[in-house]
Amino acid sequence: MITDSPRFEPFSPDPHAVISESGEWIAPFDLDLDDDTLRGMYRNLVLARLIDERLVRLQRLGKTSFVAPGAGHEGAQVGIAHAIEIGRDWLYPYYRDTGLVAAIGWPLEKLFGQMLATRADPARGRQMPAHPGSRALNVFTVASPIASHVPPAVGTALSQKIAGKGDVTVCTFGDGATSEGDWHAGVNFAGAQGAPIVFACENNRYAISVDLNHQTGSGGIAAKAHAYGMPGYLVDGMDVLACYYVMREVVANAREGLGPALVEMAVYRYGPHSSADDDSRYRPAEEVAAWRLRDPIARLRRFLERRSLWGDEAEEGLRSEIAGELDEAVAAAEAAGPQDVDTLFEDVFAELPAHLERQRERYRLARRAAGEDG
Ligand SMILES: Cc1ncc(C[n+]2csc(CCOP(=O)(O)OP(=O)(O)O)c2C)c(N)n1
Incomplete structure (x- = not known):
C-alpha cells in the first residue's frame, strides 16, 4: 500500500x-505502469499540446476572444489527470488547465x-x-478571480x-494564486479540518509579468x-x-484520511x-528557450524510445490521428451554431420577473423586425 x-x-x-532529461528511469522504486498506460500518458501530452496550438490559431482567426496557452504545463496536467479517479473525485481547475480537462476525457x-x-x-x-466545467466529470467550472475557487474546493473536500x-478533491492554480487571501483562507481551513484535498500549484514562475521573486518572500x-x-x-x-507518482501518493493519503497536501510542480509557460x-x-527569450529544451513531451518520448515503446512512425500516426480528431471537434462545435441570445433570459429565475419578460419581448420584436425568427 502506498x-x-x-x-x-x-x-x-x-x-x-x-526520469532524467535523457529519458532514464532514476527513481529508487520500480515502475509499475503497463505499456498502454505509458503510451496513454504520452498521447495526452501530445493532445494537450496540439489543442493548445489549435486554440491559438482559432484566436488569431477571430473565432475565440481569449486563450490562456498551456504549452509547457502538460507534464503537470497529465500527471494530475492520471492520478485521480475520474468522475469520482472532484477537480477544481484553473483557466490554464485545458490539457487537464482534455486528459480526463472531456469531449x-x-x-x-x-x-x-x-x-456545443x-x-x-x-x-x-x-x-471549462463538467457535471458528469465532477469538474467545478473555472472561476476567473484568482484563487476564488480554493475555499469552495475545500468545502467540497469537507463534504467528502x-x-x-x-x-478526494484536487484544486489547481498558479504561483500567483498563492498570494491571494482566498488561497490562505482555504488552505488554512483544509489543514485545520484535515480535509481530503490536494492543492496542486502549476508554478510557471510568472503571474503575468510578476516573477516569482517579486511574488513571494x-x-x-x-x-x-x-x-x-x-x-x-x-x-x-x-x-x-x-507528477503522476507524487500526485498518486498524496491522493491515496487523502483518500485514507491522512488529510491534505500541497504539491508544487515546477513548470514553465512557453507562450x-x-x-x-x-x-x-518582461522575460528574456533565452530563458524561454532554455525551458523549452526541458520539454515534458520530448522527455517522456525519450523514455518510451529507450523501452522500444515509441518511434517516428508511431509519432506520425498519433499526430495525424489527433489532428483529425481536432478537425472534427472544431467543425462540430462550429456547426452547432452561435448561442441563441434568448438564453440570456433562461436558467436564473423559475419565473421570469416582469421587467425581464418585457426585455425579452422587445428583443423578440427586434429580431422579427430584422427578419430573423423571433
Ligand atoms: C483576484 C484577481 N486578481 C487579478 C486577476 C487578473 N489576473 C488574471 S490571471 C493573473 C495571474 C495569475 O498568475 P498565476 O496564479 O501564477 O497563474 P498563471 O496564469 O501564471 O498560470 C492575474 C493577476 C484576476 N483574474 N483575479
Whole structure:
C-alpha cells in the first residue's frame, strides 16, 4: 500500500523527478505502469499540446476572444489527470488547465464549443473562453478571480470527509494564486479540518509579468504548506511521471484520511500569459528557450524510445490521428451554431420577473423586425 511506504519526502530542496532529461528511469522504486498506460500518458501530452496550438490559431482567426496557452504545463496536467479517479473525485481547475480537462476525457466538441461559445458549449456561452466545467466529470467550472475557487474546493473536500466514502478533491492554480487571501483562507481551513484535498500549484514562475521573486518572500511554494500543517512537495513539473507518482501518493493519503497536501510542480509557460499579453516585455527569450529544451513531451518520448515503446512512425500516426480528431471537434462545435441570445433570459429565475419578460419581448420584436425568427 502506498501510504505504508511513502516514496517521496516532503519539503525536499530539490524537485522530485523519476526520469532524467535523457529519458532514464532514476527513481529508487520500480515502475509499475503497463505499456498502454505509458503510451496513454504520452498521447495526452501530445493532445494537450496540439489543442493548445489549435486554440491559438482559432484566436488569431477571430473565432475565440481569449486563450490562456498551456504549452509547457502538460507534464503537470497529465500527471494530475492520471492520478485521480475520474468522475469520482472532484477537480477544481484553473483557466490554464485545458490539457487537464482534455486528459480526463472531456469531449473535444464540448471543449471547443466552450472556447467558441457555440451551442456545443454546455455552459451556453456564459463563461469566458478557457473556463471549462463538467457535471458528469465532477469538474467545478473555472472561476476567473484568482484563487476564488480554493475555499469552495475545500468545502467540497469537507463534504467528502463527512460522507466518508474516501473521495478526494484536487484544486489547481498558479504561483500567483498563492498570494491571494482566498488561497490562505482555504488552505488554512483544509489543514485545520484535515480535509481530503490536494492543492496542486502549476508554478510557471510568472503571474503575468510578476516573477516569482517579486511574488513571494517564501522559499518556494511547497514551503507554504509548513504553516498550514500539511506536507509540501516540490516536483519537476516537466517530468510527467514524477507528477503522476507524487500526485498518486498524496491522493491515496487523502483518500485514507491522512488529510491534505500541497504539491508544487515546477513548470514553465512557453507562450504569453494569454492572447492579450506580450511576454517579451518582461522575460528574456533565452530563458524561454532554455525551458523549452526541458520539454515534458520530448522527455517522456525519450523514455518510451529507450523501452522500444515509441518511434517516428508511431509519432506520425498519433499526430495525424489527433489532428483529425481536432478537425472534427472544431467543425462540430462550429456547426452547432452561435448561442441563441434568448438564453440570456433562461436558467436564473423559475419565473421570469416582469421587467425581464418585457426585455425579452422587445428583443423578440427586434429580431422579427430584422427578419430573423423571433
Ligand atoms: C483576484 C484577481 N486578481 C487579478 C486577476 C487578473 N489576473 C488574471 S490571471 C493573473 C495571474 C495569475 O498568475 P498565476 O496564479 O501564477 O497563474 P498563471 O496564469 O501564471 O498560470 C492575474 C493577476 C484576476 N483574474 N483575479
